[in-house]
Amino acid sequence: MPLLAVTREPLSVEKLSADVAALSGAEGEGCGAVTSFAGLVRAHHQGRAVTHLEYEAYEPLALKSFEQIRREAKDQWPGVVLGLHHRIGRLEIGEASIVIAAAAAHRAAAFEVCRYVIERVKQIAPIWKHEYFSGGGDAWVEGAVADPNDAAARELARARACASA
Amino acid sequence: MPLLAVTREPLSVEKLSADVAALSGAEGEGCGAVTSFAGLVRAHHQGRAVTHLEYEAYEPLALKSFEQIRREAKDQWPGVVLGLHHRIGRLEIGEASIVIAAAAAHRAAAFEVCRYVIERVKQIAPIWKHEYFSGGGDAWVEGAVADPNDAAARELARARACASA
Amino acid sequence: MRVGVKLFAQLRDKAGAGDVAIEIGAGATVRQVWQALVAAHPELAPFETSVSCAVNATYARMHTHVNAGDEVAFLPPVSGG
């Protein structure tokens, strides 16, 4: 799978981490740090029992938003190699909806990119979560109003990603 | 392997992540986020070409330091499940010397614990890195003077772990 | 001219269709496409303040002009991750 993808297949943190580490190791100072994030489907949301989820994406735009996020990350953290896969379709409890992996020479950048990317995905990726509840009923989750050019949102993601020391 | 370990075996981020996710999923709000960090052996260090490394540990004290770090993390981020494996012995370029995995209901705590733990390992774990150079020669790397009760060091680790927003 | 409109998530559920064809005058903006859509599907009106838009799978603005055959997408607040 390419480093940026929207897919119906189960996600693998291990594979994506290995891919970014291999690319990072081939350049410059080499790869000294790999960070990853996986978002998993929880059995409860805001007090309601969830049986499963469905994720829907506007796939071509989602991929372009991933590319934008990668450009933003490269601008701020040159040399970091990013992998980002989002799953769509039906997901069961405990399955990963998103995996992010970042490889860099040193740990600070790898941590910061991983966190930055999940914040930006939640802000601008055209992907929607549909929750199905135990005992019936379902709801679309409404998150952020997507605006890829909102500088304040981008700054919030950067602030969440960057350590205070 | 237990969640905290010093080992001569190759490390697996995937296995450790799965272990912490399973434990986290069984409690409270369930597991919504898993973060990981892997430190890899780089081929270059401060301008010198490295052929391989050897890591040495005072194993029983290293394990106790891992337990202290876990207690510190639990105090600040209750509910986060932590896994921490450090490898010792000979390591080749590209191999992982350390893997950390953190699982939590929500992403902020999972990211912060992962970062906090690597900072604390570098401060207080009785483990030493011995570099062997291309063309001969070798050197022990001198890092931090280990002091498990140094409040300023602990605060520095916390500050590096915590986002500024 | 005719443009294709794509709707997602709640918007699609409310409208009862994910793909809608809209007839509109040449030189129309995305906002005018939205207004034509709401005229046909009044149940979409409450989304006006939170909807994002894209033209041909690129994020756009409500004042962006559209051409015949364009794919105009309207996106409710996103919730990926």
Place this chain on the structure above:
Amino acid sequence: MRVGVKLFAQLRDKAGAGDVAIEIGAGATVRQVWQALVAAHPELAPFETSVSCAVNATYARMHTHVNAGDEVAFLPPVSGG
């Protein structure tokens, strides 16, 4: 009394041994064990300001008292991770 001293990394390389037995008076502190060690291995003296210590595999202080048979470890600056 006799205590066992464990040395790691540079300290072990400099001393040429990872395990050293030290004879010392009852009620001695870790610092006195260190001083006896340096008397036998003067090449360790430069580490005095950067060494950490443990007694029986628990971090200790230079003023900690040791007992016969204790394992006293001296640790140069650490570099794990």
